Amino acid sequence: MSSPRIAVFGAGANGGAIAASLADAGADVVAIDPWPAHVEAIRDRGLTVVAGEAERTSPVTAVHLCQLAETREPFDVIVLGVKAYDTRWACHLLLPYLADDGTVVAVQNGVTLDTVAEVFGSDRSVGAVIEVAANLFEPGRIVQEAPMWLALGGESDAAQGRARNVAQLLAPAASTVVVDDIRSAKWMKLVANACELVPSAILDLPLAEAIAEPGMHAFMLACGQETLDTALAQGQRIVPIFGSDGAEEDLTRDRYVGHLLDIVLSDYTFPSTLTTVLQDWRKGRRAEIDELNGTVVTAAGGAARAPLNHRVHRLARSIESGAQSADRMNSRLLLAEHPGNSGPL
Numbered sequence: 068m069s070s071p072r073i074a075v076f077g078a079g080a081n082g083g084a085i086a087a088s089l090a091d092a093g094a095d096v097v098a099i100d101p102w103p104a105h106v107e108a109i110r111d112r113g114l115t116v117v118a119g120e121a122e123r124t125s126p127v128t129a130v131h132l133c134q135l136a137e138t139r140e141p142f143d144v145i146v147l148g149v150k151a152y153d154t155r156w157a158c159h160l161l162l163p164y165l166a167d168d169g170t171v172v173a174v175q176n177g178v179t180l181d182t183v184a185e186v187f188g189s190d191r192s193v194g195a196v197i198e199v200a201a202n203l204f205e206p207g208r209i210v211q212e213a214p215m216w217l218a219l220g221g222e223s224d225a226a227q228g229r230a231r232n233v234a235q236l237l238a239p240a241a242s243t244v245v246v247d248d249i250r251s252a253k254w255m256k257l258v259a260n261a262c263e264l265v266p267s268a269i270l271d272l273p274l275a276e277a278i279a280e281p282g283m284h285a286f287m288l289a290c291g292q293e294t295l296d297t298a299l300a301q302g303q304r305i306v307p308i309f310g311s312d313g314a315e316e317d318l319t320r321d322r323y324v325g326h327l328l329d330i331v332l333s334d335y336t337f338p339s340t341l342t343t344v345l346q347d348w349r350k351g352r353r354a355e356i357d358e359l360n361g362t363v364v365t366a367a368g369g370a371a372r373a374p375l376n377h378r379v380h381r382l383a384r385s386i387e388s389g390a391q392s393a394d395r396m397n398s399r400l401l402l403a404e405h406p407g408n409s410g411p412l
Contacts, residue, residue, distance in 0.1 A: 072166075073095060073144045073146065074096070074145045074164070075099065078098035078105070080209050080210075080211075080346075082098070082100075083203065084209050086098040087114045087123070087127055088239045088240035089237075089239060090114075098130070099131075106130065109129035112124065113125055117210045118211045147161075147172065147173040148174050149175070151177030151179050154183065165187065171187050171192055171193065177257070178362060179358075180250060189222050189223045192221065195217050196249075196252045198309050198335060199214065200213035201215075204346075215241035216242045217237060217241040220247065220252065250303065251298075254294075258294045258295045259308075260359050261376060262288065262290050263278070263331060264343060265379050265383050267342050268341075268344035268348060269382055270393065271394055275332070276338075280395070281398075283402075287328065288324055290360070294376065297366050305318050309327070309331075353387060360377075379401065
């Protein structure tokens with residue numbers, strides 16, 4: 068039996084590391100990315116992944132986004148690694164290139180399960196929760212500060228079987244686990260993300276510095292609590308993620324947010340760690356603010372039901388528009404007390 072033909076669509080810090088690990092394991096893998104300089108660097112020098120003191124360069128087949136149309140043989144597995152806001156167009160673009168019995172695994176932040184399933188069908192769609200600390204500022208060179216962890220799952224019996232296969236396939240790249248409620252797991256990751264990804268970026272600080280600013284730790288916990296309460300109101304369950312089952316008392320409404328944030332800070336945060344949102348902003352790129360705190364506000368039913376997430380979302384949108392800058396002093400805007408409304412923006 069031939070090995071599956073794999074495409075990693077979006078070979079950034081996470082997708083690129085997956086592609087490199089699969090190539091090292093002898094998999095038939097192609098990395099497809101929209102950043103021309105990154106693709107050319109991989110072609111010229113290979114894909115380098117720096118992890119601690121170790122550095123490895125892997126020969127990875129890399130193609131430009133425009134070259135996808137030259138594909139003749141369909142892929143058995145597509146790892147979707149693009150930003151959450153790119154999910155819909157990317158899925159429609161990839162649909163003709165997935166084998167009839169192929170699988171798409173969406174390794175993304177945000178809750179993109181429905182969008183992927185709408186295009187590929189629920190039986191062929193596998194969701195993933197990812198946790199890692201990594202960055203990509205130099206083409207062809209990924210710095211991975213903490214190992215990758217993946218939870219995989221489908222929302223049909225067929226998709227759940229595919230999730231088990233994908234977990235084995237991606238084992239060279241990450242610690243993998245199959246979960247029985249991927250939607251709840253995705254929402255629990257959103258709880259963690261709403262705490263820290265955008266709030267720390269608004270301050271233009273590494274996460275460790277941002278959370279040490281007066282009042283910010285409590286604010287991040289409060290954002291996470293709003294997100295958890297929204298998830299529970301939507302019918303999601305508190306489930307363990309990040310490879311930690313946790314004590315029974317940690318998996319409760321009153322303690323879960325602190326439990327998650329503690330794991331992020333202890334296992335995935337280093338003095339230099341920039342959240343993915345701040346990395347995007349420093350590259351001059353759009354970040355996933357609508358798909359993170361914005362999703363919480365929408366799901367909660369508006370600003371009045373998720374005022375802190377709304378405050379984060381509006382301030383981040385203002386920064387992306389150029390109306391104001393990310394800056395340490397923005398903490399005063401995040402922490403301003405305006406009960407019953409979205410704050411001073």
